[in-house]
Amino acid sequence: MSASATTSTGDVAAPAPHAVVPARANRSHRGPSTGRLVWRWVVRIALTLVFALPLLFMFVSSLKPDTQIFGDLTSVRAFLPVGDISLDNYTGVFGRVPFWRFLANSVVIAVATVVLGLIVNSMCAFALARLRFRGRSLALGVIIATLIVPFETLALPLLWWVNLLPYYDGSTGWLDTYEVQIIPFVANAFSIYLFYQYFASIPKELDEAATVDGAGRFTIYRKIVMPLAGPAIATVAILTFLPAWNQYLWPLMVVQSEELRPVMVGIDYFKQLNTSWGQIMSYASLITIPVLVLFVCFQRSFINSIASSGVKG
Amino acid sequence: MVSTQLKRLTAVSVATGLALSLAACGKGSSTDSGGEDASGATVLKMWTHNAGNDAELAAIQGVVDDYNASQSTYKVEVQAFPQDSYNTSVTSAASSGSLPCILDIDGPNVPNWAWAGYLAPLNGLEDRAADFLPSVQGVWNDELYSLGYYDVALAFLARTSALEAAGVRIPTADDPWTKDEFAAALEAIKASGQFDNVLDMQTGNTGEWWPYAYSPQLQSFGGDLIDRENYESADGVLNGPEAVEWATWFRSLVTDEYMPLKSGQDPAQDFFNGKTALLWTGSWSAAPAAESDIADDVTFLPPVDFGAGAKIGGGSWQWGVSATCSDMDGALDYMTFAMQDEYVASIAEATGTIPATDGAAAMVDGYGEGGKYDIFRVFSKNFAELRPVTPGYPFIATTFTKAAQDILNGADPQATLDQAVKDIDANQKSNDNFAPTS
Amino acid sequence: MTQMVEIEPPVPSAAVTRRPRSVTGSSRGQSRTAAWMILPAGVLILVFVLVPIALTFGLAFTDAKLISPTGPRFIGVENFSRLFDDPVFWKSLRNTVIFAAVIVPVQAGLALGLALLVNVKMHGVTFFRTMYFLPVVTSMVVISLLWQFMYQQDGLINAVLARIGITGPDWLGNKDTALLAIIVMSIWQAVGFHMVIWLSGLQTIPGELYEAADLDGVSNRQKFLYVTWPGLRQTATFILVTITIAAFALFTQVQVMTQGGPLDSTSTVVFQAFRAGYTQQQTGYAAAIALVFFALVLAVNLIQRYLTREKDA
Numbered sequence A: 001m002s003a004s005a006t007t008s009t010g011d012v013a014a015p016a017p018h019a020v021v022p023a024r025a026n027r028s029h030r031g032p033s034t035g036r037l038v039w040r041w042v043v044r045i046a047l048t049l050v051f052a053l054p055l056l057f058m059f060v061s062s063l064k065p066d067t068q069i070f071g072d073l074t075s076v077r078a079f080l081p082v083g084d085i086s087l088d089n090y091t092g093v094f095g096r097v098p099f100w101r102f103l104a105n106s107v108v109i110a111v112a113t114v115v116l117g118l119i120v121n122s123m124c125a126f127a128l129a130r131l132r133f134r135g136r137s138l139a140l141g142v143i144i145a146t147l148i149v150p151f152e153t154l155a156l157p158l159l160w161w162v163n164l165l166p167y168y169d170g171s172t173g174w175l176d177t178y179e180v181q182i183i184p185f186v187a188n189a190f191s192i193y194l195f196y197q198y199f200a201s202i203p204k205e206l207d208e209a210a211t212v213d214g215a216g217r218f219t220i221y222r223k224i225v226m227p228l229a230g231p232a233i234a235t236v237a238i239l240t241f242l243p244a245w246n247q248y249l250w251p252l253m254v255v256q257s258e259e260l261r262p263v264m265v266g267i268d269y270f271k272q273l274n275t276s277w278g279q280i281m282s283y284a285s286l287i288t289i290p291v292l293v294l295f296v297c298f299q300r301s302f303i304n305s306i307a308s309s310g311v312k313g
Numbered sequence B: 001m002v003s004t005q006l007k008r009l010t011a012v013s014v015a016t017g018l019a020l021s022l023a024a025c026g027k028g029s030s031t032d033s034g035g036e037d038a039s040g041a042t043v044l045k046m047w048t049h050n051a052g053n054d055a056e057l058a059a060i061q062g063v064v065d066d067y068n069a070s071q072s073t074y075k076v077e078v079q080a081f082p083q084d085s086y087n088t089s090v091t092s093a094a095s096s097g098s099l100p101c102i103l104d105i106d107g108p109n110v111p112n113w114a115w116a117g118y119l120a121p122l123n124g125l126e127d128r129a130a131d132f133l134p135s136v137q138g139v140w141n142d143e144l145y146s147l148g149y150y151d152v153a154l155a156f157l158a159r160t161s162a163l164e165a166a167g168v169r170i171p172t173a174d175d176p177w178t179k180d181e182f183a184a185a186l187e188a189i190k191a192s193g194q195f196d197n198v199l200d201m202q203t204g205n206t207g208e209w210w211p212y213a214y215s216p217q218l219q220s221f222g223g224d225l226i227d228r229e230n231y232e233s234a235d236g237v238l239n240g241p242e243a244v245e246w247a248t249w250f251r252s253l254v255t256d257e258y259m260p261l262k263s264g265q266d267p268a269q270d271f272f273n274g275k276t277a278l279l280w281t282g283s284w285s286a287a288p289a290a291e292s293d294i295a296d297d298v299t300f301l302p303p304v305d306f307g308a309g310a311k312i313g314g315g316s317w318q319w320g321v322s323a324t325c326s327d328m329d330g331a332l333d334y335m336t337f338a339m340q341d342e343y344v345a346s347i348a349e350a351t352g353t354i355p356a357t358d359g360a361a362a363m364v365d366g367y368g369e370g371g372k373y374d375i376f377r378v379f380s381k382n383f384a385e386l387r388p389v390t391p392g393y394p395f396i397a398t399t400f401t402k403a404a405q406d407i408l409n410g411a412d413p414q415a416t417l418d419q420a421v422k423d424i425d426a427n428q429k430s431n432d433n434f435a436p437t438s
Numbered sequence C: 001m002t003q004m005v006e007i008e009p010p011v012p013s014a015a016v017t018r019r020p021r022s023v024t025g026s027s028r029g030q031s032r033t034a035a036w037m038i039l040p041a042g043v044l045i046l047v048f049v050l051v052p053i054a055l056t057f058g059l060a061f062t063d064a065k066l067i068s069p070t071g072p073r074f075i076g077v078e079n080f081s082r083l084f085d086d087p088v089f090w091k092s093l094r095n096t097v098i099f100a101a102v103i104v105p106v107q108a109g110l111a112l113g114l115a116l117l118v119n120v121k122m123h124g125v126t127f128f129r130t131m132y133f134l135p136v137v138t139s140m141v142v143i144s145l146l147w148q149f150m151y152q153q154d155g156l157i158n159a160v161l162a163r164i165g166i167t168g169p170d171w172l173g174n175k176d177t178a179l180l181a182i183i184v185m186s187i188w189q190a191v192g193f194h195m196v197i198w199l200s201g202l203q204t205i206p207g208e209l210y211e212a213a214d215l216d217g218v219s220n221r222q223k224f225l226y227v228t229w230p231g232l233r234q235t236a237t238f239i240l241v242t243i244t245i246a247a248f249a250l251f252t253q254v255q256v257m258t259q260g261g262p263l264d265s266t267s268t269v270v271f272q273a274f275r276a277g278y279t280q281q282q283t284g285y286a287a288a289i290a291l292v293f294f295a296l297v298l299a300v301n302l303i304q305r306y307l308t309r310e311k312d313a
Helices: A002-010 A034-061 A066-071 A088-096 A099-130 A136-148 A151-162 A179-185 A189-200 A205-212 A217-228 A230-245 A249-254 A263-270 A277-297 A299-308 B002-023 B054-070 B083-095 B107-116 B160-166 B179-192 B209-221 B241-255 B267-272 B283-291 B328-338 B341-351 B358-363 B374-383 B393-408 B413-430 C012-018 C020-059 C078-084 C087-118 C125-137 C140-151 C156-163 C178-202 C207-215 C220-231 C233-248 C252-257 C269-279 C283-312
Strands: B034-036 B042-048 B074-080 B102-106 B137-140 B143-147 B154-159 B197-200 B276-282 B298-301 B312-314 B317-322 B384-386
Touching: A034 A277, A034 C087, A034 C125, A034 C140, A034 C178, A066 A277, A066 B267, A088 A277, A099 A136, A099 A179, A099 A189, A099 A217, A099 A230, A099 A263, A099 A277, A099 C020, A136 A189, A136 C020, A136 C233, A136 C283, A151 A179, A151 A249, A151 B083, A151 C020, A151 C269, A151 C283, A179 A230, A179 A249, A179 C020, A189 A230, A189 C020, A205 A217, A217 A230, A217 C020, A249 A263, A249 B083, A263 A277, A263 B083, A263 C140, A277 C125, A277 C140, B042 B054, B042 B328, B054 B074, B054 B328, B054 B341, B074 B328, B083 B102, B083 B107, B102 B107, B102 B328, B107 B137, B107 B143, B107 B317, B107 B393, B137 B317, B154 B160, B154 B209, B154 B283, B154 B312, B154 B374, B160 B179, B160 B276, B160 B298, B179 B197, B179 B276, B197 B267, B209 B241, B209 B312, B209 B393, B241 B393, B241 B413, B267 B276, B267 B283, B276 B283, B283 B374, B312 B374, B317 B328, B341 B358, B374 B384, B393 B413, B393 C269, C020 C283, C078 C283, C087 C125, C087 C178, C087 C233, C087 C269, C087 C283, C125 C178, C140 C156, C140 C178, C140 C252, C178 C220, C178 C233, C178 C252, C207 C220, C220 C233, C233 C283, C252 C269, C269 C283
Parallel strands: B042 B074, B042 B102, B197 B276, B312 B384
Antiparallel strands: B034 B042, B102 B317, B137 B143, B143 B317, B154 B276, B154 B298
């Protein structure tokens, strides 16, 4: 894995990193037949249903009482806001969970993880991709190798370990803080890898020209390479934001105060002996909607940036 | 253009950094087990599992408020967690030494916690504990470690009309169904063809439900989870002929098409929607049943006597004091205050559960002699059996759960139970059979 | 932002021989700059990833328990011999391998199909990209909950199947269909992400190649085989590696939907490690499972690297 990353840098097909390549489609001068075009539209629309229906089910169910959610389950009514429709479940959610507090916590955690992650990982990747020093490939190899470690397998030792780390106020242990939900996830092998790929594809002549003008390496990073890295920044931001927003297991283990809990933990508030499915659906909708709105607003740059970040082998 | 974006991004980063450093100053309020508040009262932290249960949480808060108002030496502060993940949160806290002074624990886990040294004995509460139902007393190694306000009772929730139409006898607490009667009832209801599922035992549930709901049936057949003589081995009880008979019966519910292999997402809703005739549930279903559209057509039935007596699981959430509490006197003072009949009554009432003392039962509507909920108290008194009192219980519980799930799905009963016995015995042995360490 | 640098920069070593003095100086400077640029990410990865991995190594040879009055005792390789005797481990391993073996080609293939379907310059096509991407931005915990409803015996999927005369099984309750059900849902969730990665690859293929192909009058199929596919080779490697890593780490879906059942048909290695460590409190045994898992994924990655590199040669 590490070596493949190293060796492939040489032969990256150097996509123009700073230009968002426009979709170059329909190159064919002889367009496909009308029948084929219609067929493609049918497929596109059918697939839209496949991808959207489960989420539609969630939104629609959030408006129904539990008995009706289960009564409607076997028919198309499951996707239709029909029958006993109300916002009662939402009222229930706000009465049961300090929703705004959880939301604010998740925003703080996700934004801080993203921002710190962008700085830390891009610097590291810059050094790995564009500076020459002893141990470079070893460092790259170790970082990339950590990609394969799923968090669930490390959570227990990490819990024990963060509890021994000194905290800035002089006490020991990071439990029950924002930091413990942020700092362990800032440095990320995948982010470094994506930045590394992207930086490696930016022509080195730019650095050399700048060096001649007397710019230091850090200036090159800050003034030349990062301004060109918009798509990579956006991609890493997105891919860091999603898991940070969706954190679930770790907060259960390390956060004890309600005022520090993030949104995903709130799901558990509704699973009691008498589970309220309508409220679960409402709550799930409430925590999904901010991300969906963000996504739909920025979807063009969102997808284009991943698409043009030169994410490749 | 991109560089403008970057500038904006930098600005945002700085702003967030600032916001973060403001927001993130210091730890949450729950890290230490106690301390002192501004007025000089010693703060006692308290954790509970009912963040998602407004009624119970409010009742607990009521007890705490009364206690805080009753004296000025101590101040109890409540921190609530959602039940579904409470064990993960609390086990993590325990293993990292950050337990609060007072906390609630699911009954069968108490010996495990006591053995590990996380709980302190409730010295001085022994006499008061004698007034409580045996199933809510957390006793291990002859010491009292926890006390619960309430118990819950398992029962069948049944459609009265279905039983009448099928012409089966309606069982009572004094005269539960026998194994054969139960089989005949299932067959008769099935023959009516009115229900998708004759029986639903909530097999889609996870966690403690499996040992809580199904090990009493195993015991009713004459088996058990471990030999309670010395708690060293499950051999002969979990894999003996009685246990195999239980396993065969359990699987036959599926193969005879009385019960779905895996229950739907919410079996109670399926019952209220008329898909199910008999639901294996508990006293907590009484309130939803009374509010449902079919409230006039439901009744609660006692467990089946499969030969060794009708059984249900005993023991629910209980309160204890952590061994790391910095002010043991305060914690015990609170416990003594909180375990008065008045509070046992208020919490049982709020949760719709069985009050743990006779004094409290008299105060709660419906739990008096002949009251509408009295039946659950009778079930609990007549049929409740504690889950095995050994620190090995969490392992036994998960091992039994897996074995029962495999059996329900068609695994060979004898081989599966033999493997479970082997695992349980190995775990007991590797912990020196949980001999007390001090 | 329109200037393009088409030519690869000169090989750095040439520069070294040309200007030995200045480069030695700058090389030392580079090492220093590199060191402190890597430092933040390096320290964070060391503290929050490498130390827990090291702890896992240590714990794997002890009988450490999550809850116990006694500290861990060294027990040699007992955890490993117990693991290799454990039938659940072999089933989990088999399931993990099956999951990966199906997910990697199917998800990659479907994602490529989607990418081709939406890689057209046409009004409304961004709408479809957005819809196909929706599940990616939704939490896996929420998605698993939703699909549990759809997979019920009398759930939506079987209601649809009933329309066309098929009696569907209880998808998650049947040992023959549970893993398949999890595979389908996992693909549904992640395919949008890899669609976007393929799009990024498609957009780096120079349009002139297609124009040339058109002049030669080749068919669409030939265009795909001889222009598109060769241009996507590096993207394919990236997708292969990322899907493989994600597939081996399968956990959340299993934890929420099936807990490894029925009859271990959906148990995975990470799930088994989680169950041993948290539910059964056997920290040492869980660490041993995690260690075997790391070795396994590392081996698979090395094999993939070897195979993809051979094609490069």
